[in-house]
Structure formats: C-alpha cells, structure tokens
Amino acid sequence: MATPIPLRVLEGHARAYRHTWRGTTIGAIATPVLFLTAMGLGLGQLVDDRGTGALGELSYLAWLTPGLLAASAMQAGAADGTFPVLAGTRWVKTYHTAVASPVRPRDLHLGNLLWAAIRISVIGVVFVVVAAAFGAVPLHRGLLALGPAVLTGVAFCAALSAGVVLLLRDQFLAGLNRFVVVPLFLFSGTFFPVEQLPPAAGAIARALPLWHGVELTRALALGTSPALAWPVHLGVVVALLVAGVVAGTVTFDRRLRP
C-alpha cells in the first residue's frame, strides 16, 4: 500500500533532523528550563513570601510551570512555522524540489505539521520531566497537560506557516517575533494571571488563542477548572488549528504552483 504523502514529507524531516537537532532542539529545551529556574525558583521565592492569593494559594512555581509549558510549545510551533518555511520557499528552495515529485503543496504543509507535533512533544516531555524533578508538577499531571500544550503549538505553527509561505522578503521575520510571539509569550497568562492586566488589555489577552491554550494546560496540570468552560477553550485552539490547515492548503498551493 502506498505511504500517505504527508508521511513521506514527515520522513524527510526526520532524516534531515540528524544534522539539525543540536541547533534547534537544545535551545528549545534549554530556554524553558532556564525560565523555570530563574522565574519559578528565584522570583517564586519573592512571590510566595508576599502571599499567592491571586494564584489560588499555589506556589508560584506550580502555577508558572503549565503556563511556561504551553507558551514554550507555542514558541516552538512558531519557530517551526517560520524558519523552515522560509528555507523551503526562499533560502534553500527545498519545497520547490519537493513539488516536482508526487508531493503536493498541501502534503508539505501537513507533513510539516506532523513533524512539528513530534518535535514539540519531545521538547514538552523533556520540560515536564525536568519540572517534575524540581517538584513543580506531579509527573502524571504534567504529561496529561502536554496534550493541550502540543495542540496549541501545532495550531500556531499551522497559522504562521500559512502566512509565512507567501513572504517574498525576510524582513518581516524580526517583526513577527518582536510584535507577535514575544508579547503572546509574556502576556497570555503565562507569568501572571491576565486579571493583573488593565481591563482592556486583559480583554485582548483573553481573546488570543494562547491564553486558551494556557488555561487548558494549567487546568490539567493542577487538576482545577479552567476560566471558561472546557469546550470554549478547546474550541478556540482547535479553530486556530483548522484555520491554519485550511488557509495553508490554499497559500502553499498559491506560492508553490504559480
């Protein structure tokens, strides 16, 4: 039986990965672990001494860990949705090579997302194991919380790649990181509850998909209920994923089959 085409693309990623994993994965794992140490343990001491009523009487470390998990997954997904896509369309043009074979543009998009799902899962597992070793989260709860975190990361990857594939210049990249990824990372209920923001900013943060992903991840990690009903949060993240997949099917085709 023929191998589904997106899986052939996935296999290509896996083969290429042997040469690139050092650069991409070590950073993706080290960064959240550094944050966990600095923020969770260092800053956490200060926060805990002041009282953590706003966090539901949890230690700051316990509260922060799932937020960091979801936000790091988003960041990894965003990275996979930008640099490799630009390499494929502009820097190395490997996508142009691929679409001369039976691979279609949409297979590339789907194969990329499968690869992102695997990569984000691996990064997430390492993060959860480290966090559990810190005593920041019970291991089984952390692994459970991986589900929505990975979903969030893949959804961001899908949405970003759908747009980035159309880029004709690189300049946009720095802006994307500075004005989209970093603010999301900081203000989506990752490091502090969105209630701490001014009301207008809080409303914006609640409308952004990452906040919903963070809420789901945190609820599973802590065994609590999320801010809104489960289906609402899940619906927003899944909607982002579906929109990214559908839009990417169109934009990959437009770019790669001129």
Added chain:
Amino acid sequence: MPPVVEARALTKRFGTFTAVDGIDVEVARGEAFGFLGPNGAGKTSAMRMIGAASPVTDGHLRVLGMDPETHGAEIRARLGVVPQEDALDQELTVAENLAIYGRYFDLPRAVIRERIDELLEFVQLSERRRQRVDPLSGGMKRRVVIARALINDPEVMLLDEPTTGLDPQARHVLWDRLFQLQQRGITLLLTTHYMDEAEQLCDRLVVMDAGRIVAEGGPSALIAAHATREVVELRLGPEADAPASVALLEGTGHRVEALPDRILVYADDGDALVREVHARGLQPTAVLTRRATLEDVFLRLTGRALVD
C-alpha cells in the same frame, strides 16, 4: 503510445502578463527536444506546465497522454526534473538528498539505496556519497541534481538550463551523461540559451522569444532555413564609420547585420566574400569566417542576440 508532450495553444499568464503565448509543441518518445531562447522568453514557465508543477492558464496540454490538471501526481511520478536552481539541501549529504527525494516517490528504502549506488556511479560522484553537498563545485552539484532527478527511474527528463554557469569542461561532462541517458531511451526536454548546447543535445528544437515560438526544426535545418552556410565577422576600428561601412558592404553577401561591436555578413562562400570586402576598399581590423550557428538563426528571427 501517446506522445510525451502534446501542447496546443498552450498559454501561461501571470496576472495580465503573458509569459507563454499560445505555443504548439509535440515531443515524441525518445526524442531530445529543446526550448532555445533568451532570458524571459518563457522557457521555464513552459517547462513547469509540462512538469505538472504550474497550472495551465489556457490551451490544451497532455503529458504522457494525461491531463496535468487531473493527473498531476501520476505525471510527476514518471518525470525526472532538473530545475533551473539546484535547490539541494546543503546541510545534508549527497546520499541523503537523494534518499529524501526518493521517498517522496514512495520507493522502498532498499531500492533507493541500490539506485543511489548506481546513480552516483553514473554521475561519477561515488566517493562523495557521504559528504555534505555544500562544499561541492557547481558542476558536481549539477550532477547530484541529475542523479536526484533519476532516482525514480523516469521516462522523461525535464532539464531547465542544465549547464548554465558551468565551465566548459563541466558542461562537456554533463552533455556526455545526458547523451547516454538519451541512448537508454529516456526522452529529454531541455531549455537553454546556449546555441552550442542545443546543437549538441537536441534532435529538434523550438526557438522562443517573448512567449512565442518563432522557429522550429532540427538544428541544421534551422540554420539552413534561416542563415547561410558561412558568416564573416568584421571588426572595424573604433573611429570607423559603421553606417558607411554597412552601405559599402551592400550586396556583398545575402545579408548584412550591424552589431554594436562588429558587422556580420552572411554568405555561402566566406573566402570569396572576404576578397570582395577588400576589393571594395574596406579595411577591417579583424576578419573571422565561421560556420553559421543557431545564434545567427536567432538574430535573424528576432533582430537580437541570444546571450547578452
């Protein structure tokens, strides 16, 4: 068996710009067929439609008897494509580039390993198998791309400017490989803006200019039809009066063509013409008599030089 390519009034537009303007092409199995034309003529655009990698805007196209619109993947499975840009993954080894591409065709891994051995042997790069692509020379990279295009054992190869940018020796190595492929029965479709390449490799070719086909035929037939047997190139000194010289040359050959740096005179007998030139009192600084080439055909048909 259906022809490899059957195109009628094939058209490609990007927005309002027409890149391929209603071309008719038919390529038979086993042929080596060329698109010759200058930059922007529409060669790549035509090749990409034939390669089922770009939708047809208008007209009729069948590749291996199939419609690229509905059978794109089936067509691409039987083609070997050498794109204008190598697009090799520079970080990976030669073998990995081939293996990843081979998996896109769903070839079994064992088959891929065997073919990589054979193909690297064929393009004389066996000892580079495990080396990264990045440090290879331009000619070697081009050979890797040819090996990559052959991984699925294609019936037809589409080669977009296979030797552009390579030194003469590397070009000859490539021409030799391509000739061998044709001997094996593989149909070759190639684009080029080198007339010597077209003359070397093509049984038949079309000359394209601004999206249209301006001439079609075998290389020697095209030369016979659109140029004389010989061409005399005259270089005049910098202070020479070119228009006056052209007027003086009137009637010496079949046709006189003034280029910025020289004057071409087309004649059946070059030596006789040179004597006539001197007899008329013209004193060129250099005289070269050569055989007519496709370059002259192109100049004749479009009034412009092929490579600028």
